[in-house]
Amino acid sequence: MSYWQPFDAAETAGLIAWRRALHEQPELSLVEHDTQRSLVATLRSFGLDPIPVGGTGLACELGRGESGQVLMLRADMDALPVQEQSGLAFASQRPGRMHACGHDAHMACLLAVAKRLATHANAIAGKVILAFQPGEEDGQGAVKMMADGLLDGTWCGRPELAVQAALGLHVWSKLPTGTISAVAGPIMAAVDDFHIVVKGCGGHGALPHQTRDAVVAGAAVVQALQTLASRRIDPLDPVVVTVGSIQGGTTFNVVAETCELRGTVRTFSPDLYERLPAMLTELAAKTAEAYECTAKTTYRRYAIALHNDPGEVERVARVAEGARGVVAIDRQMRMMGGEDFAFFAEKVPACFFFVGCGPLGTASEPHHSPRFVIDEAALPIAAEVMLRAVADFFG
Ligand SMILES: [Zn+2]
Numbered sequence: 001m002s003y004w005q006p007f008d009a010a011e012t013a014g015l016i017a018w019r020r021a022l023h024e025q026p027e028l029s030l031v032e033h034d035t036q037r038s039l040v041a042t043l044r045s046f047g048l049d050p051i052p053v054g055g056t057g058l059a060c061e062l063g064r065g066e067s068g069q070v071l072m073l074r075a076d077m078d079a080l081p082v083q084e085q086s087g088l089a090f091a092s093q094r095p096g097r098m099h100a101c102g103h104d105a106h107m108a109c110l111l112a113v114a115k116r117l118a119t120h121a122n123a124i125a126g127k128v129i130l131a132f133q134p135g136e137e138d139g140q141g142a143v144k145m146m147a148d149g150l151l152d153g154t155w156c157g158r159p160e161l162a163v164q165a166a167l168g169l170h171v172w173s174k175l176p177t178g179t180i181s182a183v184a185g186p187i188m189a190a191v192d193d194f195h196i197v198v199k200g201c202g203g204h205g206a207l208p209h210q211t212r213d214a215v216v217a218g219a220a221v222v223q224a225l226q227t228l229a230s231r232r233i234d235p236l237d238p239v240v241v242t243v244g245s246i247q248g249g250t251t252f253n254v255v256a257e258t259c260e261l262r263g264t265v266r267t268f269s270p271d272l273y274e275r276l277p278a279m280l281t282e283l284a285a286k287t288a289e290a291y292e293c294t295a296k297t298t299y300r301r302y303a304i305a306l307h308n309d310p311g312e313v314e315r316v317a318r319v320a321e322g323a324r325g326v327v328a329i330d331r332q333m334r335m336m337g338g339e340d341f342a343f344f345a346e347k348v349p350a351c352f353f354f355v356g357c358g359p360l361g362t363a364s365e366p367h368h369s370p371r372f373v374i375d376e377a378a379l380p381i382a383a384e385v386m387l388r389a390v391a392d393f394f395g
């Protein structure tokens, strides 16, 4: 029996049971303590020895190792501040917390992969690093694990375990079950977060000429920011500028002294990634100045754009064709969403691929929706594709 053969009914039932147990107990970014504990117990039951890395993350290694090849497999762990409305029997038992992005499925798939590999560890000439990563949604988890030496072997004091390639996956509800998406180059955008404080001078709502209205200036800044994408940037270079929140003033007859805007910028190209912070900051300041107000911008960077290595993508696309239940390989999907697997992919050749989990013919809810559900038939497909890629990597 090879370690990459399709999952049988009993294994699939076990995989789904792990996923449902994790789904019931979601935890937010970087506080995945119970999740970490539960993963440690399951991994130890396979004879593995996971070590905490990056706070609430985990890593463990397996394989004979003599070939010197090291491949990392990564699953993210965190849930979202969403009140679940899925109606599922195994819905979240934690109010205001939900695995609404499918990271429960990613963990369960990596557990299934871990169990297979642990049973066949002697068949692996190199080393596999299993990485369970906290804090994907807030973009901090990958960086925290790297700071603990995840990629250079220092997480366990063994430089010979420096990672040479990495694989990660995401279930995707807008792709039908049976479709795998593997696309080379930039596939997910850089994620930035801006916070603009527009400051004027408050006063009486009936005497506007004695004030400098921060709400009017703030509204002008919102409008001006739309022109970054529509007038300032090459239409062939993808960019999104979204103002997601605007807060100003206190009541109907008082001119607001301050108005605060929060939003996000998404880019693919390194050129725009470099230029956007200064462009946005200057545009906000000069627009506010036209209204005799000021605008101070705080600009934070969450994740860089995710670039898939063409060679690793070809490997995944090639092996996926042989996996049970795979009916289509998509080679085009890119999106302006972000993913901090990008920080691993910046350091080593990597493939981050998508696994369709939307039942055919049914309208699927988007990720992060309170009604988000997945087709669990996608799970054994995802795990088998991952195992086949491992087998191909080690030849
Ligand atoms: Zn998400």
Ligand SMILES: [Zn+2]
Residues within 6 Å of the ligand: 101, 102, 103, 136, 170
């Ligand atoms: Zn996600």
